[in-house]
Amino acid sequence: MFVARYSRTMAGAQRLAEQRGRSFPAIEPPKPKPASVAVPVAVEKPAKPVVGLCTRNVVVVNFTPRTKTQQIIADMAHQHGVTYADVISKSRRHHFVKARTEAIWALKDWNPSLSLPQIGRLMGGRDHTTILHALRKRGL
Numbered sequence: 001m002f003v004a005r006y007s008r009t010m011a012g013a014q015r016l017a018e019q020r021g022r023s024f025p026a027i028e029p030p031k032p033k034p035a036s037v038a039v040p041v042a043v044e045k046p047a048k049p050v051v052g053l054c055t056r057n058v059v060v061v062n063f064t065p066r067t068k069t070q071q072i073i074a075d076m077a078h079q080h081g082v083t084y085a086d087v088i089s090k091s092r093r094h095h096f097v098k099a100r101t102e103a104i105w106a107l108k109d110w111n112p113s114l115s116l117p118q119i120g121r122l123m124g125g126r127d128h129t130t131i132l133h134a135l136r137k138r139g140l
Contacts (some may be wrong), residue, residue: 070105072110076103088124104134 017023053062065071070084077087080099087100100123107119124130 069107069111069114072106073103073122076106077116088122090124101134101137104131105140106133108140 065074065084073087074084076099077084080095080102082096082099086096087103089096095127103108104123107114118130119131120126120128
């Protein structure tokens with residue numbers, strides 16, 4: 001069947017077909033879906049939170065800092081109650097950003113010779129201007 005005019009709904013297409021004197025298949029009412037029953041399921045929570053490192057959509061579980069710079073970032077994350085992966089993630093949530101900013105300050109205080117691009121790479125591939133902004137917020 002050909003309807004020359006566009007219609008957004010089946011009811012509109014049926015109405016156009018009737019106006020032109022053409023037959024159109026009847027519109028069936030939607031079939032009722034079977035009711036879903038919620039069954040409570042006991043979910044076991046892990047004994048301790050899993051600390052992970054998220055790099056390019058790959059999560060490494062039980063992350064252990066290998067370098068002093070990673071240890072500094074992990075310590076700042078722990079002080080703020082977030083994970084290392086949260087600090088270096090792309091998230092802009094306030095508590096992640098605050099921990100990230102303090103980690104940047106701590107890295108620059110620990111080793112002033114670290115360049116802004118180096119710190120940016122340590123913080124999850126951030127641009128050097130982001131690191132500069134964090135340092136200027138502190139007044140360094």
